[in-house]
Amino acid sequence: MMEIIGIDLGSNSLRGVRMQVCEKEFQKEFAVLQEYDTTVRTAEGLEDSGEICEAAKERIIQGLLEMKCALDITPQQEVVALTTQAMRKARNRERILQEIWERTQIQFRVISGEQEAQITSLAPKIAVQRIARENPKYKQDCFLLVDMGGASSEFVLCGENGNLARSFDIGIVSAKERYGSVEKLLAQREEFLKPILSFMQECCQKGRKARFMMANSGTPTMVCAFKLGLIEYNARVIFGTELTREDFSVELAKFLALSQESQVGLVGMYKADVVPFGIALFTCFMEALGFQECLVVDEGLREGAVIAHTLGLLD
Template sequence: MKNIVSIDLGSNSFRTLLYDGLNHKIIDEYQEVVGMADGLIDTKQISIAAQNRVIDAVKRSIEKLKYNPKDAICVTTAAMRMAENSNEVLRRFKKECGLDFKIIDGNEEARLTLLAIKYALKREKKESEHFILIDIGGGSTELIINNGNDYFAKSFDIGIVTLSQKYKNSDDLISELQRREKDILIFLDSLNIDLKNFVFVATAGTPTTIAAVKLGLNFMSYDRNIVNGTELKLNEIEHFLNKLKSLSGKELFDFVGPGRTDFIESGVLIYKTFYEVLRKNKSIVFDDGLREGVAIDYALKLTN
């Protein structure tokens, strides 16, 4: 089996993975903030500037990972689901980059992310049968309940980019998240599952950033292998939220990197909301996510 290239084009980030599908190991990766959802709430369009950033990021990823874009398995999510010009944009990407993106819905996004996390939990020798997973994205947040061989998922249209664009101050953002708690609780109540002993797992940029800071890392020294499996308690989330208010622009940039400084507060508030709704005091953080799930899924199909 030749190496697999998977690409996740999210609402804020472009993430490419070079994956050994035979041994289920990551060989190399490339990721970059591209801000696909910039202005999306107001215009309903993926802007030309955002499209250009994606194309430039693709070129840099090809240069680093040395892959043929025609061989890549490419998915894209919430921003493309929302944009009125998504088909036009994807045609441009295929013409200029050779990447053939598939827009996946929230359920497929949840399934693939869940697959990656199951592998990650087993790799870290942690509970992988009964857990709650959240994936905080730029345009949506996926909530998944894994109950043995069954899972239940729902995509909520609360993302770090879209909420930041819609609500310009913290009070309005907090009020909106408090209103959204009801929707989350309705979904959880419909499952009729006692989640008290389910492990709480979180993936995506916000959880991994907070975990990295806890471990003494910053954007430049970030190491997924160190961050994976880190436990974060609710009071550490609250401490990070308070710390944000005291950081200078440069200090914040050093922690979160380019393209994320405007959205980190909304991400932390979303994360905190799920702690409170789920009545959990701690979560386990993983860098693994959709692109890993796409690669694993493809590898499994080839071997079956």
């Protein structure tokens, strides 16, 4: 039995998890012991400058220092830290990652979009097996996992014969910076939907057709929290919730009806302005792909980092 820390530095969020790994009947089992989550807006200004800005770097470092305390990370602790699209794109990533290491002793590995998609799917695939035991409609041979991040979105066709995955250069922060308004985002949606629809068509031609849609990113989990009226976010309450397209529309309308102060109080100052873009973007995905509902879980890249490391998939 051992404990491993998994860290996901995304384009909008910084998420960490302490997981217990044990061997049971010749299989490895993973249990979440502690979690940490904050918004650092890594991709702020990246669309225009091509670089990680100093303010984002400081938020990342502060978040990591807080995470080390929250998860009790010691120098002896085994840590698997992965970072994604914002660092993939940033031309100053080497300097930024070096300073992060010097000030936090957390060493990040920049992974490709393909790796991100595959690793992100590991924990949700385990989650689906648990959910299917209670709800047989999710006992299917193929499903679509959508992980919508700050600067990219990963689409993974998860099947019994392996995954088909692709990463697309559109996320909630990049959508805001690229389009400026939700109205313009919706008006130009064909631009970012075209390659996604092409990928899904390729999958169909290979005999892969998704029977249901699953989501594990911040926007769907946040909409779940809104719908359930959670005062404090709780991943275990979110687990296995179903959301319809109407749920996204209803919760967006409620959010927009709030004052700016109330919006910030609900989701934080670094997230409030991108919430409408996230909900609109995810709804575009659902509509374009013909899904009326999606299954939501919280498990993602941070848990996947631990699983992938334990199974030797990062070597």
